[in-house]
Amino acid sequence: MAEGLRERKKRQTRRRIAEVAVRLFVERGFDDVTMAEVAQAAEVSVNTVYNYFQAKEDLVLPPEEASPRRLADIVGERPPGQSAAVAVLERLRREVRGRERAVGLSAGFGRVLEMMRAAPTLTARLEDLGRQMTDALAVALAEETGADAGDPLPRVVAWHIGCLHSLVYAEIGRRTTAGESPDAIAAAVLELLDVAESLLGERVRTYAVREGRPCSE
Structure with a gap:
């Protein structure tokens, strides 16, 4: 419409x-x-x-952009044949390659980041947002896989994915503060994502593969 x-x-x-x-x-x-x-x-x-x-x-952190459901929504939108962890990795790669605002690679973000780090209420909001994202993802994974209420696996997988997501933002923030260009930061973060994926355990990397046949290339 x-x-x-x-x-x-x-x-x-x-x-x-x-x-x-x-x-x-x-x-x-x-x-x-x-x-x-x-x-x-x-x-x-x-x-x-x-x-x-x-x-x-x-x-500074509008709910529609800094949503507690970001990770759960990424996983919920993944295509058949793709796992939860791979869905988040692929989304992050796409956002980094596109120098998107969602990952802080837009022009002028360095000064915005400095402002945010100097404001205790904003840093607290960011920390709480990370926890909320992981919690929402754990709930979504448990519901999709039909895990029992006492099964810790969805929470553990969500924790791994949440930590990886936070690592990307921390790396972008560190390099932005150091004055690196968006292109240099993007190249470094894409390499970081490749290394992180190679180190993920098989159980995490293949957890919650969406049922159905993958779309043909």
Whole structure:
């Protein structure tokens, strides 16, 4: 269904508010900018800002982009014949090759990362988000495989995948802070993913292969 005028205007307003907010946070620090100042700079009312973003942290980590269900959704969308771990590895490779915002390889991310690391509420949000992603993935794997309530295997596999996912973001953050270019970071992270996959145990790498015949090339 085509996007209507009202929906497009709302999306544009939301994006403008977020872009203005991040610019202010980078310039002055997350804790030193109020929601009222964001509203003034974006030329909207404070109520409008809160209509789009329930909390100040959402301006930097919007729920639709920083979703607790990211890993569960990636695994849920995998094609027949693919395991949970391989699905996440392939998604990460695609995002890294595309220099996507989802993995922090977009232009100017270095300054945004510095701002986030200097804000305790944002670093706490990121840590909690990682735990929530792993927990949601464990639930999804247990449901799909029909594991018993006391079976630890879905949680262990989810932990491995969650740690790998966190490692990629940590590596990108470390190299971004060191001033490396997005191209250099992408090459290093793709190599890291290859090494990580080679070291994954067979039981993790082949866990929860989706039933059905793989699509032909």
